[in-house]
Amino acid sequence: MHDLQTKLDALIAEYQHKPGALLPLLHAIQDNLGYVPEWSYASISRGLNLSIAEVHGVVSFYHHFRTFKPGRHILQICRAESCQAMGSEALEAHIKKCLNIDYHQTTADQGITLEPVYCLGNCALSPNIMLDEEVYGRVSPTDLDALVAELDTEVVA
Numbered sequence: 001m002h003d004l005q006t007k008l009d010a011l012i013a014e015y016q017h018k019p020g021a022l023l024p025l026l027h028a029i030q031d032n033l034g035y036v037p038e039w040s041y042a043s044i045s046r047g048l049n050l051s052i053a054e055v056h057g058v059v060s061f062y063h064h065f066r067t068f069k070p071g072r073h074i075l076q077i078c079r080a081e082s083c084q085a086m087g088s089e090a091l092e093a094h095i096k097k098c099l100n101i102d103y104h105q106t107t108a109d110q111g112i113t114l115e116p117v118y119c120l121g122n123c124a125l126s127p128n129i130m131l132d133e134e135v136y137g138r139v140s141p142t143d144l145d146a147l148v149a150e151l152d153t154e155v156v157a
Contacts, residue, residue: 007032008040012047021048022058026065035066063118071106073151076117076130086126087140094141098148111151 011032015025025044029036041055048055059065077083077092099107099114106113120128125137131147139147 004033004037005043008043012043016047022050022055026059026062030065034070035068037069038067063116066104066113066115068104068106070113071110073112073132074115074130075112075148076115076120078118078120078122078126078128078130079116080119080123082123083127088127091127091129091139091141091144095144095148098145112148 008029011025011028015021015028018024022044025048026036029040029044036059038056041052041059044050044055045052059067075095077095078088079092095114096102099112101107101112101114103114103116117130120130120135122128122135122137127139128135128137129139129144129147130136136143136147
């Protein structure tokens with residue numbers, strides 16, 4: 001925890017004098033820690049002269065930010081209209097059943113965190129997913145099973 005606080009303090013010091021620092025700071029924290037822990041809100045609010053409620057409001061408003069430590073892999077299913085029209089709801093149901101988790105949850109082995117995303121900018125190839133930083137288009141349940149099976153995790157789809 002001490003190392004995390006040290007990293008957080010360094011990031012706050014880097015961003016605190018920049019105009020509109022909150023969003024860039026939150027992105028930097030998530031990029032460095034993998035999430036924006038709720039315990040960090042007090043330090044962020046002091047560093048940026050904001051209320052804890054303001055920090056919490058921004059974190060909770062944007063779907064991108066997570067407040068928990070993610071698994072080793074992040075699996076995002078696109079929920080935008082084009083992907084839904086082309087079958088993302090079936091992908092969603094399939095992977096939730098296979099992994100035995102819901103959105104914003106992580107598998108028991110800490111291998112995969114499942115998150116919704118609201119457009120990957122690849123609508124012509126719907127339905128889309130993003131696994132870690134890689135976007136995949138025209139994904140079927142079988143394709144998704146194969147991608148998950150290749151991961152370094154104990155979960156078998």
